Amino acid sequence: MNIIKKEGFDFGFDPQGCDTCEGNCCIGESGNIWINKQEIENLSNHLDISLEELRFRFLEKRGYKYSIKEIKLSSDNYACIFFNLEKKQCSIYEARPIQCRTFPFWDYFKNHKEEVIKECPAIKVF
Incomplete structure (x- = not known):
């Protein structure tokens, strides 16, 4: 499992989660x-x-x-x-904007983690 982490966030992102998603972020x-x-x-x-x-x-x-x-x-x-x-x-996908490339690591989700957890099956909480 290759979990992506970013400083300042208490959750990670597993890109394999996109395989079972219906495009919730889109x-x-x-x-x-x-x-x-x-x-x-x-x-x-x-x-x-x-x-x-x-x-x-x-x-x-x-x-x-x-x-x-x-x-x-x-x-x-x-x-x-x-x-x-x-x-x-x-x-x-190859030319998507930075807003899409940085999901779910948006500053908004630092204080609204429950929203991104509900939306994205690729979120892994530590």
Whole structure:
């Protein structure tokens, strides 16, 4: 078992837990999936489309930032536009933004550990 740990967190993450998950970190309440300028360029290259097409089809401007669009699945259930609902996996995994790469080690979860434990089957508490 290869548990990932990060200083300041009293839980770890077992990547093998993703194998049994239905994409809980990519589906749920609507929220922001922030993506910065460099990540937008990387994603544009990954998808082999122009920056303009990427922004139009897949991003929403929120204030002065961009967020990846979501698909509404039901009244309060959304999925990232890049989450493949059939395969239950990220379709841009190699080019996903830092927000996705750092899950579940977000500062918010330092004080709300019970939420991430409930959401993510890959969490291992010490």
